[in-house]
Amino acid sequence: MSLLLIAPNRDLKPLSESLENIDPNLEVDIWPKVKNKDRVTFAVAWNHPKNVLGNYPNLKAVSSLGAGVNHLLNDESLPENVKLARLITPSLKNEMAEYVLQAVLAYRHHTTRYTDQKREAFWDKHKLIPKEESVVGILGFGEMGSSVADLLILNGYKVNTWSRSKKDYEGISSYSKDELNEFLNNTNILICTLPLTVETQGILDLELFKKLKKPAYLINAGRGQHLIEEDLIYAIDTGVLAGAWLDVFEEEPLPSNHLFWNRPKIMITPHIAAVTDSNEAAEQIIENYKRSLSGMEMVNSVDRKKGY
Ligand code: NDP
Ligand code: OXD
Numbered sequence: 001m002s003l004l005l006i007a008p009n010r011d012l013k014p015l016s017e018s019l020e021n022i023d024p025n026l027e028v029d030i031w032p033k034v035k036n037k038d039r040v041t042f043a044v045a046w047n048h049p050k051n052v053l054g055n056y057p058n059l060k061a062v063s064s065l066g067a068g069v070n071h072l073l074n075d076e077s078l079p080e081n082v083k084l085a086r087l088i089t090p091s092l093k094n095e096m097a098e099y100v101l102q103a104v105l106a107y108r109h110h111t112t113r114y115t116d117q118k119r120e121a122f123w124d125k126h127k128l129i130p131k132e133e134s135v136v137g138i139l140g141f142g143e144m145g146s147s148v149a150d151l152l153i154l155n156g157y158k159v160n161t162w163s164r165s166k167k168d169y170e171g172i173s174s175y176s177k178d179e180l181n182e183f184l185n186n187t188n189i190l191i192c193t194l195p196l197t198v199e200t201q202g203i204l205d206l207e208l209f210k211k212l213k214k215p216a217y218l219i220n221a222g223r224g225q226h227l228i229e230e231d232l233i234y235a236i237d238t239g240v241l242a243g244a245w246l247d248v249f250e251e252e253p254l255p256s257n258h259l260f261w262n263r264p265k266i267m268i269t270p271h272i273a274a275v276t277d278s279n280e281a282a283e284q285i286i287e288n289y290k291r292s293l294s295g296m297e298m299v300n301s302v303d304r305k306k307g308y
Contacts, residue, residue, distance in 0.1 A: 037056050044062070045062055060292045085300050089277060192221065218246075
């Protein structure tokens, strides 16, 4: 039996070392070097080549190397009976919360504007965006969204959340799927931590931005395909949005000639909001590997029908 790691363009050495430290008897292959494909029963995948997972006839389960699973569900070669899981670790949740908090603070305190001014040796003051005009709305209240909410509540923000089902959670105003308009009308700073599914693809469009309370700002840490990119540019140019902070893009790496690079009101980070820690990941991978062999339900398993 062997465990296969497939993540081209990613250094998998720290993860394979962590796996070996926990279980020296584990047989680990790193794609594309696979000793015997019939022995592979479990795979860990991130941005894997299309349809490669169908090459392993005895595959029982696949874990994403991150929290998102859209790359796994898009693989048409993956048989229906293969179980899916994802990695959720304490550091992933903390990093996401801190990432979003810094974006909220940078927007309110004009940090990127001052960075631009420094480059030009230009002294100009801007009014802090008051907390009353900084009501936060989080699209998606799962592992990431709830971690973001906790830290923002701790920092004194009013927090609205939107999820498929309504939540009973202290310190937030929860809106369910059919209450999207009300949620938007009460939100200034919109944060996307949704999974990418057929239902959520393209959700961040001009019509949605127009429904936000003014001033309005967007932070997208979900997936690039949530956003209609040309709508964002139009919304910023016409004052519908004051700006945006983006970690994820339709095409990654973001092409060097992309319009976003030259927009001062758009902040760009290279998909680093929360990055899986190898040690934490290894423990969860081994746990799920063992569970998959014994037919037990995996930790952080994915509902293939729901798409997350
Ligand atoms: P979860 O599965 O824990 O939570 C998903 C949330 O979205 C749930 O609250 C769910 O509602 C809600 N949701 C899903 N579909 C809909 C819908 N159609 N309408 C309304 N609400 C919906 O996911 P995570 O929080 O763990 O992760 C979310 C995403 O964040 C990942 O899929 C990934 O794309 C992204 N991510 C990005 C990272 C980065 O570095 N940029 C790092 C980690 C994650 P309900 O609770 O009712 O089911
Ligand atoms: C993830 C990510 O899904 O890094 O974990 O985007």
